[in-house]
Amino acid sequence: MKKLLLFLLIGFLISGCAKQQLYNWERYPFSLYKYKKDPTDENLQKHKEMLVAIMENSKEKDLRVPPGVYCEYGFILLKKGKKDEALKYFDLEEKTYPESAVFMQNLKSYLNKSDKSSNANISSSETAKKKEGI
Amino acid sequence: MRLFKVLILFVLIFTAGCASYTTKKEAFPQMYTDRPLSILVLPPINQTTAADAKEYYSVTVTEPLSLMGYYVFPMEVTSEILKNEGFYDTELLINTPPQKFRQYFGADAVMYIKILKWDTSYYVIGGNVKVSVDCALKSTISGENLWKYDGTMVLDTTGSDGGAGGLAGLLVKVVLTAVQTAAADYMPVARQANFMTMSSLPYGKYHPQHNQDGDSKIIKKDNVEKTESENK
Numbered sequence: 001m002k003k004l005l006l007f008l009l010i011g012f013l014i015s016g017c018a019k020q021q022l023y024n025w026e027r028y029p030f031s032l033y034k035y036k037k038d039p040t041d042e043n044l045q046k047h048k049e050m051l052v053a054i055m056e057n058s059k060e061k062d063l064r065v066p067p068g069v070y071c072e073y074g075f076i077l078l079k080k081g082k083k084d085e086a087l088k089y090f091d092l093e094e095k096t097y098p099e100s101a102v103f104m105q106n107l108k109s110y111l112n113k114s115d116k117s118s119n120a121n122i123s124s125s126e127t128a129k130k131k132e133g134i
Numbered sequence: 135m136r137l138f139k140v141l142i143l144f145v146l147i148f149t150a151g152c153a154s155y156t157t158k159k160e161a162f163p164q165m166y167t168d169r170p171l172s173i174l175v176l177p178p179i180n181q182t183t184a185a186d187a188k189e190y191y192s193v194t195v196t197e198p199l200s201l202m203g204y205y206v207f208p209m210e211v212t213s214e215i216l217k218n219e220g221f222y223d224t225e226l227l228i229n230t231p232p233q234k235f236r237q238y239f240g241a242d243a244v245m246y247i248k249i250l251k252w253d254t255s256y257y258v259i260g261g262n263v264k265v266s267v268d269c270a271l272k273s274t275i276s277g278e279n280l281w282k283y284d285g286t287m288v289l290d291t292t293g294s295d296g297g298a299g300g301l302a303g304l305l306v307k308v309v310l311t312a313v314q315t316a317a318a319d320y321m322p323v324a325r326q327a328n329f330m331t332m333s334s335l336p337y338g339k340y341h342p343q344h345n346q347d348g349d350s351k352i353i354k355k356d357n358v359e360k361t362e363s364e365n366k
Binding site: 021022023025028029030032033036037064066067068069071072075097099100101102103106107110 | 206209242
């Protein structure tokens with residue numbers, strides 16, 4: 001009796017421990033908070049490194065890169081003017097998470113439009129058009 | 135035999151709290167019919183006097199939500215796009231029908247978060263933060279509420295594992311690092327609050343237990359506050 005109970009108890013404990021984490025987020029919220037609080041180049045660089053660490057360590061542990069990480073990284077590249085690289089990461093996001101397709105397509109068309117107006121911001125007429133849509 | 139008595143005692147303690155439980159399917163039946171895959175989290179609305187609460191909350195919400203198995207749109211990107219589209223005002227966002235977010239983002243559901251209370255208190259050997267939130271997940275197809283959480287959590291800031299130790303349904307052990315720098319002090323609190331809040335959501339597509347957790351027990355909404363303080 002005693003043995004059985006002990007066995008059960010151990011069984012419960014083990015089943016609780018063996019849970020494999022779905023994603024590896026590293027310390028994402030901490031570097032992001034720091035950057036949002038104090039948006040310096042240095043803090044952005046640190047957050048970028050955090051995103052790289054998440055991507056690399058996820059691959060190493062054979063986990064899917066968490067949702068949005070590819071896209072967020074691509075967005076930072078885009079703001080730095082690295083359009084081609086940014087597109088690569090938007091594609092990776094879409095490939096990893098097909099439900100992001102609509103948003104990724106919109107992001108890309110947004111990017112092409114902003115190219116024409118030679119400005120990172122969307123032009124005012126387009127903003128007005130979008131406002132009706134959204 | 136002594137072990138047996140201890141076990142009985144354990145069972146008694148657990149069942150004492152069971153009166154206020156319900157199942158996920160009973161509480162949120164529409165989550166199981168609608169089955170949203172992707173969630174757009176809108177910037178939280180801060181109704182407290184703690185100016186930083188909004189940032190603490192917005193940077194810590196994606197992680198627990200994704201771990202529940204959902205695709206979460208990257209808030210850093212979506213909030214900027216929303217601003218570019220003229221949504222500077224959070225009021226404007228709340229009053230926009232959820233269906234509109236389907237067009238641009240392709241989101242199945244939209245998460246609305248209101249921070250109602252963020253009260254810090256200190257005592258000799260430690261301190262805690264009382265956090266009240268009102269969260270709702272709305273379908274972008276029907277516009278209806280799929281899931282809801284409103285309650286108060288009392289979170290320990292002493293630096294140990296906080297008040298969440300005995301909480302059933304907390305999936306991932308939240309490791310609280312006692313970061314002593316002023317800026318990071320409340321990050322673990324917001325993170326833990328988000329983990330606790332999201333744990334009552336049914337599992338999404340990317341979770342191995344997707345569609346199998348309809349019978350798992352969660353604490354009934356109106357008893358949340360009481361249970362939380364008992365846990366302390």
